[in-house]
Amino acid sequence: MGGARPKVTIEDGHCLYLAKLPEKRDKHNMQRIEYATLELARAAGLNVCGTRIESVGKAEALMLLRFDREWNPDIGTDARHGLASGLTVLNAEDGIRGRERWSYLLLADEIRRWSVKPDADRLELFKRMVFNVMVTNNDDHPRNHAMLRTTASWRLSPAYDIVPVPLLSLERRDLALEVGKFGRAASLYNILSDCGAFGLSREEAETVIAQMEQVVRGWKEFFFRYGVEERSIEYIGQAILPECFFCREPVDTLA
Numbered sequence: 642m643g644g645a646r647p648k649v650t651i652e653d654g655h656c657l658y659l660a661k662l663p664e665k666r667d668k669h670n671m672q673r674i675e676y677a678t679l680e681l682a683r684a685a686g687l688n689v690c691g692t693r694i695e696s697v698g699k700a701e702a703l704m705l706l707r708f709d710r711e712w713n714p715d716i717g718t719d720a721r722h723g724l725a726s727g728l729t730v731l732n733a734e735d736g737i738r739g740r741e742r743w744s745y746l747l748l749a750d751e752i753r754r755w756s757v758k759p760d761a762d763r764l765e766l767f768k769r770m771v772f773n774v775m776v777t778n779n780d781d782h783p784r785n786h787a788m789l790r791t792t793a794s795w796r797l798s799p800a801y802d803i804v805p806v807p808l809l810s811l812e813r814r815d816l817a818l819e820v821g822k823f824g825r826a827a828s829l830y831n832i833l834s835d836c837g838a839f840g841l842s843r844e845e846a847e848t849v850i851a852q853m854e855q856v857v858r859g860w861k862e863f864f865f866r867y868g869v870e871e872r873s874i875e876y877i878g879q880a881i882l883p884e885c886f887f888c889r890e891p892v893d894t895l896a
Contacts, residue, residue, distance in 0.1 A: 646671070650707070657707040657719060663700045669873040672703035675804050677867035682772050682803055684863070685856040688765055690799040694868070708789060708799050723790030724798065727783030730755060735784075743783055744819035745770045746838045757794035760840050764849075765797050767839035771850055773816055774827040775857050776805040777880040782817040805880035812892050813885055828888040857882060 691706030
């Protein structure tokens with residue numbers, strides 16, 4: 642199991658969970674923050690993996706349901722589903738050399754070939770990209786996207802690993818994957834620059850974004866309801882709907 646944070650697989654009630662654990666250097670309860678963010682994404686219309694919080698002594702663990710495994714009562718064990726990471730789907734590599742294919746646009750194009758329901762999955766990918774921009778999740782690298790094979794067909798997997806990252810820049814923020822014709826810039830002008838790659842007209846894309854924004858604007862009350870501490874809400878405040886998200890023209894062309 643990769644990733645920067647400690648984790649372990651746990652079986653509970655014939656289900657497998659990936660449990661994310663705290664680190665000693667954590668200044669905030671990152672499990673609660675990620676939990677609230679994933680549930681906010683669900684409320685905004687994304688297909689998100691199952692989540693819950695469990696107490697571990699004086700700490701807490703974020704439990705993420707393993708969607709690549711499913712209990713099969715006929716054989717009395719877990720059935721494994723096929724899973725292809727975004728790196729595999731994009732035929733890309735980790736590191737600097739592989740980043741030329743790190744792109745939502747290319748991933749949307751590959752979904753047309755992989756998915757049994759490409760229109761629905763491209764819309765889901767668009768929503769995921771928009772949400773990552775809205776909450777400044779710049780850890781959206783290809784390994785944090787996947788195609789899932791169940792019942793002999795491929796679909797875009799549920800969303801996972803979405804965490805707001807507070808940044809200081811108000812003029813421009815970038816995602817790990819290319820967003821549109823202006824590269825990785827996490828702003829509306831780039832999101833809308835090539836929405837046709839996701840099977841959407843500009844009007845359709847604007848409608849999707851407006852509906853999601855309405856939900857995300859209530860994030861503070863939402864996070865508080867999901868048990869995030871007030872000081873942590875203040876800490877991540879600059880990550881949610883930053884000023885640069887609303888830019889409809891590239892910064893260097895603004896008067």
